Amino acid sequence: MELALQGKKLLITGGTRGIGRGIVLAAARAGADVLTCHRQDGEAVDSLAEELKRAGGEHHVVRCDVGEISEVDRLAGEARDRFGRLDGVVNNAGVISHIPFAELPAEEWSRIIDTNLTASYRIIQQTLPLLGAGASVVNIGSRGAAAGIPLRAHYTAAKSALTGLTRSLAKELGPRGIRINVVAPGVIETEAFDAMPAERAAGLRDTYARKTALARLGTVDELAGPVLFLLSDFSGYITGETLNVDGGI
Known part of the structure; x- marks a missing residue:
């Protein structure tokens, strides 16, 4: 059974690195047309554009800082102008940042909340006119939101609130045929591990191998698969849920 996304129009934020990049490429290879965004220019942007060309379809990689409301509104306009609808x-x-709560500046609290939570509210709100019956919204949460992680009070607060937003919107938008769910990753090995000192990367792999039921970190593809499932028609009766993709941590 294949997750047929042929011809679907998708907006995926933060798609040039890590988990987002994996989701964008998996969606494009499954036949979807993808609009994604990035905050800074660089090699990751250029290489993603090249990979999307090879995947075929209509894809767009645009610049947008989702921490700014005006930028989010512009991104929604890009989706309208380029696709006319969103599936x-x-x-x-x-x-994310790691700061003791007692030392957490108000401006850093706002930056993390705005990017991880407020941007999702605004993107969903501003793209509602493009979302018809059968459309699916997937919010990327965090397994740490349920566990609580020291030095990340601002981040876990934002991701926990994202779950509440999702559950409320599932009930509000359900009568319109729009589904909304959360995928909450555990520790996923991205290219960030390649940038670490080898000893630190090995230590993290060993630590999480001992903490997860599957005794290893997850891969980007293993995270992208559940996201594509929730975007597909195979998940047509699933909404308001949080799917933990964490290897049994």
Whole structure:
């Protein structure tokens, strides 16, 4: 059974690196047309554009800082102008920092909340006119939101609130045929591990191998698969749920 996304129009935020990049490429290879965004220019942007060309279809990689409301509104306008409709939205773009709560500046709290939570609210709201019956929204949460992680109070607060937003909107938008769910990753091995000192990367792999039922970190493709499932018609009766993709951590 294949997850047929042929011809679906998708907006996926934060698609040039890590988990977002994996979702964008998996969706394009499954036949979807994808609009994605990035905050900074660089090699990752250029290489993604090249990979999308090879995948075929109509794809667009645009610049947008989702931490700014005006930028989010412009991104929704890009989706309208380029596609005319959307069959799915993936709110993936996010930021994180590690700061003791007693030292957490108000401006850093706002930056993390705005990028990880407020952007999702605004993107969903502003793309509603493009979402018809059968459309699916997937918010990328975090397994850490349920567990709680020291030094990340601002981040876990944002991701926990994203779950509440999802559950409320599932009930509000359900009568319109729009589904909305959360995918909550555990520790996924991205290219960020390649940028670490080898000893630190090995230590993290060993730590999480001991903490997960599957005794290893997850891969980007293993995270993209469940997201594509929730974007597909195979998940047509699933909404308001949080799917933990964490290897049994």
